[in-house]
Amino acid sequence: MSSLIPAEFFVRVDHQRCRRCKRCVMNCGFGALSFQDRVVADHKKCVACHRCATFCPEGAITIEKNPLAYKESGHWLPEYRKNIMKQAETGGMLLTGMGNDRPYFSYFDHMVLDACQVTNPSIDPLREPMELRxxxxxxxxxxxxxxxxxxxxxxxxxxxxxxxxxxxxxxxxxxxxxxxxxxxxxxxxxxxxxxxxxxxxxxxxxxxxxxxxxxxxxxxxxxxxxxxxxxxxxxxxxxxxxxxxxxxxxxxxxxxxxxxxxxxxxxxxxxxxxxxxxxxxxxxxxxxxxxxxxxxxxxxxxxxxxxxxxxxxxxxxxxxxxxxxxxxxxxxxxxxxxxxxxxxxxxxxxxxxxxxxxxxxxxxxxxxxxxxxxxxxxxxxxxxxxxxxxxxxxxxxxxxxxxxxxxxxxxxxxxxxxxxxxxxxxxxxxxxxxxxxxxxxxxxxxxxxxxxxxxxxxxxxxxxxxxxxxxxxxxxxxxxxxxxxxxxxxxxxxxxxxxx
Amino acid sequence: MMQIDARGMYYRDLNKMIKEAAWAGETEFILDNVNGQRYIGTGVDRKVNITINGVPGNDLAAFANGPVITVNANAQDAIGNTMNDGLVVVHGLAGDVLGYAMRGGRIYIKDDVGYRVGIHMKEYRRQVPVIIAGGRAGDFFGEYMAGGIMMLLGLNRKPGQPLAGDYLGTGMHGGVIYLRGEVAAYRLGKEVAVFALDDGDEKTLQKYLGEFCDCFGLDYNQVREEKFCKLVPVSHRPYGRLYAG
CATH class of the missing domain: 3.20.20.70 (Aldolase class I)
Structure with a gap:
């Protein structure tokens, strides 16, 4: 049975501007694009790595989030629903790459640095030595x-x-x-x-x-x-x-x-x-x-x-x-x-x-x-x-x-x-x-x-x-x-x- | 030949003395009165002979790449940790985690060994590590084993005593474990199965078990009188279907 999970992204190809050079097809590492008289996208395979869009010489490709993928819910976020569907289909642990992408509170974003004013002179690093060693x-x-x-x-x-x-x-x-x-x-x-x-x-x-x-x-x-x-x-x-x-x-x-x-x-x-x-x-x-x-x-x-x-x-x-x-x-x-x-x-x-x-x-x-x-x-x-x-x-x-x-x-x-x-x-x-x-x-x-x-x-x-x-x-x-x-x-x- | 009285010596001084002499060309070392000094032969990448009279400390021959070490006593934990090449012969028993991630060389222990022996042993091309224990073993013998050869003989085993502890070969996905005698099925890791020996196995036994017997003055044919079997992993990819992708 093929997966019923909706595509996360849409690959929009402007066929007016596309000159059918197939560069996007060659560049996609995920096999989302193919050429059948014109560039055809298998949206479900797109991961939004933007390789195709970056290398399209005509700027004819845009990647969009699938807006109608899931009905809105503040609790059952699309991510969770997609994951449950995927696990129901496979029975496996979900794997991912890179760092935690959840919107946890950032302490870095709630700390600010000091600077000198009047009583304690600041230093111009362009003119004075500044040691980073x-x-x-x-x-x-x-x-x-x-x-x-x-x-x-x-x-x-x-x-x-x-x-x-x-x-x-x-x-x-x-x-x-x-x-x-x-x-x-x-x-x-x-x-x-x-x-x-x-x-x-x-x-x-x-x-x-x-x-x-x-x-x-x-x-x-x-x-x-x-x-x-x-x-x-x-x-x-x-x-x-x-x-x-x-x-x-x-x-x-x-x-x-x-x-x-x-x-x-x-x-x-x-x-x-x-x-x-x-x-x-x-x-x-x-x-x-x-x-x-x-x-x-x-x-x-x-x-x-x-x-x-x-x-x-x-x-x-x-x-x-x-x-x-x-x-x-x-x-x-x-x-x-x-x-x-x-x-x-x-x-x-x-x-x-x-x-x-x-x-x-x-x-x-x-x-x-x-x-x-x-x-x-x-x-x-x-x-x-x-x-x-x-x-x-x-x-x-x-x-x-x-x-x-x-x-x-x-x-x-x-x-x-x-x-x-x-x-x-x-x-x-x-x-x-x-x-x-x-x-x-x-x-x-x-x-x-x-x-x-x-x-x-x-x-x-x-x-x-x-x-x-x-x-x-x-x-x-x-x-x-x-x-x-x-x-x-x-x-x-x-x-x-x-x-x- | 360099003879060192290690009584009361700090391990760093002892190992420095050995390494400096080895780097200067000395090939024969006799260490007397060794009593728990760690890291003897660690990081030694020369073909030197080290005879240890006394009990060496943990991490004997860790990261070793070539030395031949003979221990005329018992030994402790973590012998041959990440060893690349060399030979360690212990005329006694030894502790836990022997040959962790060992990639080459041989470790021969006359008597019993502790827990997690041969964990994550691996082989690469012509480097095939070997661990043989003449006695019995604790739990997790050959855990995560990815390559190489292990043998467990139980020569000192009394009737009713198990050859090995539980979880034998758990997570094993490469290499082979030879057992002299039988092990109850419930002690085996779920990633391994028992098989009879074939001609290739006979050659392996003759080569390494023969050498083991020579080291300890045992009669090879007598050791072989009891039936051997082998454990090999049922899958080289035991963890292939865990992920949804």
Missing amino acids: TYLGSKPSALEFEEAPDGVRLKTQLAPQVKLDTPMVFGAMSYGSISLNAHRALARAAKEMGILMNTGEGGLHKDLYPFSDRIIVQVASGRFGVNQEYLNHGAVVEIKIGQGAKPGIGGHLPGEKVSQEVSETRMIPLGTDALSPAPHHDIYSIEDLAQLIYALKEATNWTRPVSVKIAAVHNVAAIASGIARAGADIIYIDGFRGGTGAAPTIIRDHVGIPIEMALAAVDDRLRKEGIRNRVSLICAGGIRHAGDMAKAIALGADAVAIGTAALIAMGCHVCQKCHTGNCSWGIATQRPELVRRLDPELAAEHLCNLIRAWSLELKEILGALGVNAVESLRGSRERLRGVGLSRVDLDILGIKPAGR
Whole structure:
């Protein structure tokens, strides 16, 4: 029986303007368009990725929401009805891609930054130096110096540090969930801009070895592609415990996406399912986590910072404290808006907490325990612009990770169909004819532009705040005010309401 | 040959000493009085021989890529974590989570092993990891197994004692588990089924079980007197029909 679910979108082709070049037909990764004397759309297959509309030379295509799909209801939203119909037809869990798209309250949108007026001069970042450099790694509680023949020398032995030219890294996205060309672009841009890319849990393709000093290599529960050579090719080694889009849930790369190259990179046979169990089965406690952290430090001869990535969940502050005490150098916290290549919709949309709350709680807890210096905090999960970044830094982040924003810079139109592997933009796909569409050089250029633009904006914000280094904003919650937040919200965020 | 008295030594100092010497060309190590030091052989990517007199700590040979390690005592948890190549021989029993996500090399344990042994073991091209335990095993033996070879012999098994715990081969979607004797059906994961051995299996047993027997001075033919069977996954895609798309 064919599906009775109404189409979500209509593909409108203006046949007056269409010159039948069939470019749209070739460009659709989802098979929604065909040519039968003229362009014909199978509306049900359209996901609104806008590839056809973008590349139509005549501008003859528009994508519309199906206006009459469902009778209005404030409770039984069209989304829910469509999902129930789909599940009634298949009996399966719903899968989705990218981050939580539900209209939850945004704390970022209810916080504003301070600026200098009259009594405390602002700084013009165009004329005066403005420092964005950030070092990721554990910092000592105190520094000791000693006399040396050539003057004074630092006696304290510093833990390994990794330099960022601007307080941003690319979020963890595996080769498998995204294409090799997307990985190439991220690596190039990371190198060019002095930041880091993150392999995710799918291993590191040999083509990216030249970018080793700009790569975070992940070790997840499936240990795909993890061997000594892999660990040696990372500037940071990261233990992936959780992901904001699917806290407590493992990963599952279906065999269809395990192509020859993916198979070589993950070191698993061609076409087999790559299952990442939900937990690391050697980690059931903070002590077990410490064991793996130190195993990785041993394996890399104590030359790399070890990061631990977790999803923002209810107890995140206590968990982060445990992670810091377990010997991690970096904690990467991914909020409930964080993206994914594939996750059950029900988990993505209903599990985890906002990054703003998680970050404030973690920073606060670590400070109160006197161990904030032991770890760098990377926060992620829905950072949309330099304003979000500046607010996150003021709440206590050392750096932010951007995943979805980076994908959009490469061409992603956020259609949330990453899990299908049909990405028309050549990003979240392994189909060779689609992957070819993404020019790694051009995509890297766009990524560099984005990083540059956000860095300029961050400098403007810092200048307005009257500080000349991003360090001066870090954890400076006095520079934030809440608008329309409850007392409890303000208390957790550690900020005052506007007007106070 | 380098002989180290590890009594009271901090694990970092011990491992640094081994690695520096190995990187400088030393190939024979004898460690005496080892008592719980972790990470011995971890990240060692040279073909060196390490003999351990005493009980090594957790994560022995983690991320190892080539060393041959002999333990003349019992060993603890997480031996061969994400091991790529090498050989670990334990003349005693060992703990939980052995060979987690191991991709190559062999781990031979003379006696019993704990829980979750061989979890997420995988193979890739010519790398086929092998774990053989001479005794009995705890629950979740071969869980999530995606490739490689495991054998459980129960040589010390007394009448009425089970060979393995529950959930044997749960989530298994690749590789093979050989069992000496029988296991009650209720202990098996739902993703596996029992089969009789074929000619290919005989060759595998001769190669690896033969080597195991040589390590521990056992008579191969005597070990083979009891009937063996094998567990293999019934599907390489156990989780294929979970999603609505």
